[in-house]
Amino acid sequence: MKIKKVVVIGSGTMGSGIAAHLCNANIPVTLLDLKTEISEQARDRIYKSKPPLLLDKSKINNIKVGNVSDDFDAVNEADWIVEAVVERIDTKHNIYEKIFKERKKGAIVSSNTSSIPIKVLSQNLTEEEKKDFCITHFFNPVRYMGLLEIVKNENNDLEKINSLKLFCEVELGKGAIICNDTPGFLGNRVGVYAMQIAMTEAFKMNLSIEEADAIFGRPMGIPKTGIFGLYDLIGIDLMADVLKSFIKELPKNDEFHEVAKEIPLVKKLIENGYTGRKGKGGFYRINKTDGKKIMEALNLKTGKYFAAKKINIKSEKVNLKALINREDKYGEYAWSVISKIIKYASSLVPGITKEFNDIDEAMRLGFNWSKGPFEMLEEIGVVNFFDKVNDYTGNKFLENLAKSKNEKFYGVRQKYTDIETLGKVKKTALSVDGNNSAQIYRFNDYNIVEFTTKANALDYDSMDALKKATDKPLIIINESMQFSAGVNLSYTMDFANIGDFKSIEKFIRYFQETCKHLKYSDHPVISAPSGLTLGGGFEVMVQSNFVASHTNIVVGLVETIVGLIPAGGGCKEMLARWLETEEAKKDPHYAPLKVFDIIGYGKTATSPVEAEPLKYLKPEDKKIMNRNSLLEVSKKILEDNKDFKAAPETKFNLPGKAVKEEMIKVLEKLYNDKIILDHGMEVGKELAHVLSGGDTTIDKTLLEEDIFKLELGSFMRLIETKKTQERIKHTLSTGKPLIN
Ligand code: NAD
Secondary structure, X not given: OOOOOEEEEOOOHHHHHHHHHHHHOOOOEEEEEOOHHHHHHHHHHHHHOOOOOOOOXXXXXXXXXXXXXXXXXXXXXXXXXXXXXXXXXXXXXXXXXXXXXXXXXOOEEEEOOOOOOHHHHOOOOOHHHHHOEEEEEXXXXXXXXXXXXXXXXXXXXXXXXXXXXXXXXHOOOOEEEEEOOOOOOOHHHHHHHHHHHHHHHHHHOOOOHHHHHHHOOHHHOOOOOOOHHHHHHHOHHHHHHHHHHXXXXXXXXXXXXXXXXXXXXXXXXXXOOOOEOOOOEOOEEEEEEOOEEEEEEEOOOOOOEEEOOOOOOOOOOOOHHHHHOOOOXXXXXXHHHHHHHHHHHHHOOOOOOOOHHHHHHHHHHHHOXXXXXXXHHHHHOHHHHHHHOOOOOOOHHHHHHHHHOOOOOOOOOOOOOOOOOHHHHHHXXXXXXXXXXXXXXXXXXXXXXXXXXXXXXXXXXXXHHHXXXXXXXXXXXXXXXXXXXXXXXXXXXXXXHOOOHHHHHHHHHHHHHHHHHHHOOOOOEEEOOOEEEEOHHHHHHHOOOEEEEEOOEEEEOOHHHHOOOOOXXXXXXXXXXHHOOHHHHHXXXXXXXXXXXXXXXXXXXXXXXXXXXXXXXXXXOEEEOOHHHHHHHHHHHHHHOOOOOOOOOOEEEOOOHXXXXXXXXXXXXXXXXXOOOHHHHHHHHHHHHHHOOOOOOOOOEEEHHHHHHHHHHHHHHHHOOHHHHHHHHHHHHHOOOOOO
């Protein structure tokens, strides 16, 4: 079965996301709704979406739109018809009747339902039709969420289900997990339970919402929105509907009922329109007082808002053992929540799946947790867990584990896919070295470096690990969301705060040396980025010999935004790339001016398609839809380059003063138009200094070291300014740039 054409019915949040993602995979897709205007509006929404649902906005018209009355004949050409209309069984049944009359024989029909069982959806279908009907449960936003649950039952043609899975894995890049027809499937069953337990325990233990979010967040390897923040994001009213549907579908003895009881405060919030971010606010709200925006948090006892407090639990890294053993209310809350999630998830095995690690993967890909419940159990340690846990009678999984006390119970990870993923390889690889910021693994005859800091921000230790790992071919790759958000600004500011600029200089110099070492190492170095690949992260990638990039990459040099310039080779490499163009060969000013524009504005690209015209990525760099495949593709590059020899050193001929004057003119215009202020001018002049080649002329040949020196000099002058420090501090405390 080949899927060449798809029709999506229902152009709301999910239908439009699915259509956009099919477009990303170059699959012709038709999006139908009740009226063509609705699907047209959906296409507009796709075009304007942020973060963008499309890899390449210019392809928007590859999504055809129409309505279910006039354009239904599109269905008879489709190999797959996805239904994503409202969650109403009568509507869905009517649609299926129409689809099965119209579809070509053997075409797959699937529903995106989150809560209606397959047996109910397919109750009016013939046996023959049931073979081709399943649930394909995508997560929102479709481009970015890795999980796709394919739900089947005993009526399905398994061969067809498997080929659909393969299509979704390879073409759509999804972590496609085949699930049984049980309420909420895997992700929502455990994910919503986890949310409820995190919320109800916070009420029980008298934790403030800020405290609960500070624990049920980064320290547990869970996104920083926490629990109450996540509730606000999803919609407090929508969550209430989800709970109602679980209560209706789940057997009376399911633990879920315990945590799904209506909470009076939550009911009141919904009644008063406090439904979360889309409403008047929710557990948090932004309040404007005296023209200032203030983040407020709800007091769970009084139901009144107060200025939200920042909770510092002094735990930068995920360390579950340390977290649950803390002798304070945070430790107590963490243990209570984690142990209950582990108990609930394990009670569902083998009922909802016989592979417990499918549940972990569903939590990782569907909820962005760094570890699922069983991996949490593995990290805590079996003996430690049973020392602390109380009643688990009737839970077969835990009863067996309590007997075996097998610390290695986990076995292979990510069994649902045949791809040799980093997750699988790490389990069998030798951990050869590591420090606080990175881990080095040896697998067969190559090394892997995985950064391990928050957002994989880079510091001296990260560079140390990279340097050490070049004794073999090296793949720089990671499991966490971001490749690297750039140099660790907080690490840099710690030195700046005590006036220790020598240490900053030493670090930047080491960063440069390491990147140069990667570029000219005897063994090939491959970067396999995904997510944020910014600033210093980009500099590591660009000075690797090969790149295998995930299609969800956010890449760019953004240093000017905090009042700095790239100093780890970013200016150098961008110059080198633009100097190779035909235009640059004719006009020596072309490349420096182009790079000045790109770095000056801190331009970022949100996909490889956007990255190539900026030359952040090259045409020959590999672009991969499935993040799980990054390691395999990187390995293949190694195999294809057994005779690798580093390229000769790049040389630069730059115009110096002549082009610098042109750049200054650009800056003066921006200054006069009040687009930049004094400090912007200062940063721009330093960038101009570097990109023009400093005190040089076109006939002089500069070496990489010369450009590194220019970068370092400018970087140091800027970091010593009060204004740059102020910008960095602002970004560190708010996560946002300082605009002035
Ligand atoms: P939505 O309300 O955003 O969109 C539903 C669309 O269906 C609307 O555009 C509506 O006009 C259209 N529609 C209604 N009746 C129709 C008909 N007879 N013919 C054609 N179009 C019709 O809903 P959504 O959030 O996109 O959800 C769609 C499905 O996906 C539901 O089954 C839902 O349970 C499921 N789901 C939603 C999410 C989510 O996060 N929103 C996640 C996973 C699954």
